[in-house]
Amino acid sequence: MRIDLHAHSTASDGTDSPADLVRNAAAGGLDVVALTDHDTVAGHAAAAAALPSGLTLVTGAEISCRLDGIGLHMLGYLFDPEEPAFARERDLLRDDRVPRAQGMVARLRDLGVPITWERVRELAEGAVGRPHVAAAMVEAGVVEDVSAAFTAEWIGDGGRAYVGKHELDAFEAIRLIHAAGGVAVFAHPLAASRGRVVSEDAIARLAAAGLDGVEVDHMDHDIDTRVRLHSLATDLSLLTTGSSDYHGDRKPCRLGEHTTSPDVYEALVARATGAKPLRD
Numbered sequence: 001m002r003i004d005l006h007a008h009s010t011a012s013d014g015t016d017s018p019a020d021l022v023r024n025a026a027a028g029g030l031d032v033v034a035l036t037d038h039d040t041v042a043g044h045a046a047a048a049a050a051l052p053s054g055l056t057l058v059t060g061a062e063i064s065c066r067l068d069g070i071g072l073h074m075l076g077y078l079f080d081p082e083e084p085a086f087a088r089e090r091d092l093l094r095d096d097r098v099p100r101a102q103g104m105v106a107r108l109r110d111l112g113v114p115i116t117w118e119r120v121r122e123l124a125e126g127a128v129g130r131p132h133v134a135a136a137m138v139e140a141g142v143v144e145d146v147s148a149a150f151t152a153e154w155i156g157d158g159g160r161a162y163v164g165k166h167e168l169d170a171f172e173a174i175r176l177i178h179a180a181g182g183v184a185v186f187a188h189p190l191a192a193s194r195g196r197v198v199s200e201d202a203i204a205r206l207a208a209a210g211l212d213g214v215e216v217d218h219m220d221h222d223i224d225t226r227v228r229l230h231s232l233a234t235d236l237s238l239l240t241t242g243s244s245d246y247h248g249d250r251k252p253c254r255l256g257e258h259t260t261s262p263d264v265y266e267a268l269v270a271r272a273t274g275a276k277p278l279r280d
Contacts, residue, residue: 001175003259003261004257005034005060005241005243005260006062006215007035007243008038008062008247009035010119010129011040011125011126012037012039012126013037013038013247013250016248017043019050021246023052025055025256028254032056032058033055033056034058034075035057035059035060036061036075038061038064038089039061039062039063039094040061042126042127044059046056055279056277057278059275060077061076062075062076062089063075063173063177064166064168065168067087070198071157073188074173074186076173076180076183078269078277079180080274081275088178088217093167097128097129101120103132103163105136107162108137108154111161113142113161115139115140117134123136133149134149134155137154139144150194155200157196175209179270181274183212183213184243186215187215188215188218191221192225200235207236211238212238212239212271213239213264213268215241216241217241217243217258218245219244220245220250242258242261243260
């Protein structure tokens with residue numbers, strides 16, 4: 001089985017519609033794909049309706065969190081999307097994206113960058129986020145590509161035009177995901193190229209609080225980092241996943257670039273009580 005447990009659609013900051021994403025996953029030879037848009041489940045219904053024969057869809061979301069003053073992402077899988085406490089928190093996270101993006105546009109314009117909020121909003125078919133601001137910067141010829149916008153010079157964490165956002169305490173995220181019957185996996189925990197990362201001690205504290213797993217095989221983890229994370233996960237009895245973090249044309253990665261073992265996938269599914277994987 002080929003299993004990719006981290007992919008985004010136009011419901012957040014990907015460029016494939018939810019329907020196109022599952023069709024592309026099947027065409028690319030995947031057996032299982034997870035739709036994990038940022039702080040939203042808005043794409044699940046369309047993905048499920050378009051699910052090709054033979055492909056299994058794992059529903060989920062990538063939740064914006066903070067721990068020890070550092071931003072991080074928590075992947076929640078197979079939770080009940082209607083569970084009220086977690087649904088309310090996702091609403092708060094999602095609603096904060098608009099004023100945050102507007103603030104970044106205003107700061108960029110003060111720096112002489114010729115972009116508009118209207119154009120950023122047009123680029124975001126779903127929940128608006130930093131990648132859409134970055135895409136507008138690319139379109140305006142200010143930076144060469146989206147990743148070049150995520151620096152201290154522009155909209156990277158702590159950058160000149162960076163604006164903070166509402167983020168969920170990481171321990172509370174685990175609690176809410178579990179309370180909704182889901183499984184919690186720390187996304188790309190040591191991706192230092194993205195900015196500051198938490199310590200191994202912090203990961204141990206999350207494990208003690210019920211974290212189910214860590215995403216190890218990821219494009220932003222080099223080989224040494226993956227070896228280190230595998231060892232840490234073994235010590236902490238955490239499951240280890242691999243995935244593409246696919247965003248369509250917005251990032252240089254392809255569906256199935258990294259995958260999760262069938263044994264780990266089966267363990268994740270066995271732990272979930274909020275929802276089941278979907279298959280046509």
